Amino acid sequence: MVQLSSVLVMVVIVLIVDPSTAKQFNVLIFSPIGSRSVYHLTIHLSEILADAGHLVTHVSTFGPSSKHQNVTEIPTGASVEHLEDINIFHYRNSAAGFDWISDVTEKVGHKMWMDERIRRLWERRHDFDAFIILSSMNEIVGPFLMDYGGAVVTLCTSAAAPELLFLARQGHWLPLSVTPNGKFLYDEHSSFFERLFSPWRTWFLYKEYRQKSIFVAQKILDQYIPKMPSVEKLFERNHLSLINGHFTLDGPLPLLPNQIEIGSITSKSPKPLPKDLEEFAESSGDAGIILFSLGSIVRSRDIPHEYKVVFLKAFRKLSQKVIWKYEEDDLDLPPNVIARKWLPQQDILGKIPCFLGHPIKMNFCINIT
Structure with a gap:
């Protein structure tokens, strides 16, 4: 599986850049809103690209950890507590969970766009050949997509159906009646009533997310970016999706050629235990x-x-x-x-x-x- 991951990464590199692998490319990876485990995923992806000779800039709320000479980490300026000071069991109700998304989008979003390092990075966004952006909860990076001509890659951090709704930004709507739904533990062997319920419930979750995350991000960005266009429209520019899952665990998905499962990409040979x-x-x-x-x-x-x-x-x-x-x-x-x-x-x-x-x-x- 590790060898398979390496092959997939090389395919991704070829897809998002030039067929000539001898050229060094400048890649910007965004992970301002996400858990520490998501940070580990994106920084690992950064180092894989860096090992291939590319220059990677990684934007995150977590403190820098990479020692790779080709990786530059830029903090958002927000506090890590905004992302970690949460009791997830208080948010078992989906509506309450979206309130947390709204809250953390506001806290990180304002800090991020008041930070001079982020503003300078935005002003030179055209220096980058490709962006890799988390597919959900990160619409706050929308201004980087304004009049941007490079490759745009989204990273789905899980293969749960609500997350995969964002593939619709590529014009690819998954059939929700048969797509495994990690939110409700439905799989490809769901009953008729589960298949009937899944599309309605998943669409409701997306509508709630749109209200509590996308609209909140839009409101924040309007304060900092003159003539800020629609964030939703900006995120429709998407050339490739990486899905951190695998059909062996998540069930089969009818994916397009530019939608690649990269589950196990963070796997490494184990080191001796303490x-x-x-x-x-x-x-x-x-x-x-x-x-x-x-x-x-x-x-x-x-x-x-x-x-x-x-x-x-x-x-x-x-x-x-x-x-x-x-x-x-x-x-x-x-x-x-x-x-x-x-x-x-x-x-x-x-x-x-x-x-x-x-x-x-x-x-x-x-x-x-």
């Missing part, structure tokens, strides 16, 4: 270990207490050892469970038979070794 984790893993013997992680934006500490009790009761009965990404020290853990606030997930994934996570997170963790 000594305590290595000893814990070895002590499990033939039973093996289980990794339980909800990622960076969905924190285990925020799980309602009654469900934490259920997890612990279930883990206690297992013959396997369990490594749990848990951000506090308030649990009475059974002997076969250890908890850490942060884990070298990529390295652990190369050593385990079972991984527990939320559905969308699985797209970041496809790892075949």
Whole structure:
């Protein structure tokens, strides 16, 4: 799968630039609004392009981490807390979740367009050969698409149907009655009533998103950019879509040739684990270990207490050892469970038979070794 990812990346490079791979291209990658895991995805993509000899500028709200000489990171000027200070379990109601999107768009959007570094970058946007932009929640970068003549690539961070609605910007509407819907855990084997419900519910989500994200971004940008055109119209200029998913997990999708699944693109060969984790893993013997992680934006500490009790009761009965990404020290853990606030997930994934996570997170963790 790692080799397949490398091939896909090379295809992407050829599609978004010139067929001559000897030329060095200037690529601008936007990830101002997204979780830390999304940041890791986009910075990894930046370094892959940089390894191929291209110059990459990466815009994000998270602090710089890449040491690659061909990667330049530019912060938005907004606080990381805007993206991480969230209890996702409070937003299980979809309407409340869109309120959070609206709030974070305002906080990051204003800071971003008041920042001189971003303004200078915008003024020289024509210096770049290609843009790579997150497909949702990032309409705030719309001004960069104004009279831009280079290649525009969108990156879908998951293969859930609501996310894939943004492929419609390329004139490609997926058949929602048969497209797997990660939001509701429907798959290609859905019942008649699930197929009937899925298009209505998915369209409702998109309409809510349009109201709480796209319109909010438009209102903010109108304050900073003279004669700002429609953000929706600007985002219709899209030459290629990268989808961080794979049909083996998400189900088959009827994609166009310029819509490429890149699930597993972040996979790497595992490094040795820290000594305590290595000893814990070895002590499990033939039973093996289980990794339980909800990622960076969905924190285990925020799980309602009654469900934490259920997890612990279930883990206690297992013959396997369990490594749990848990951000506090308030649990009475059974002997076969250890908890850490942060884990070298990529390295652990190369050593385990079972991984527990939320559905969308699985797209970041496809790892075949």
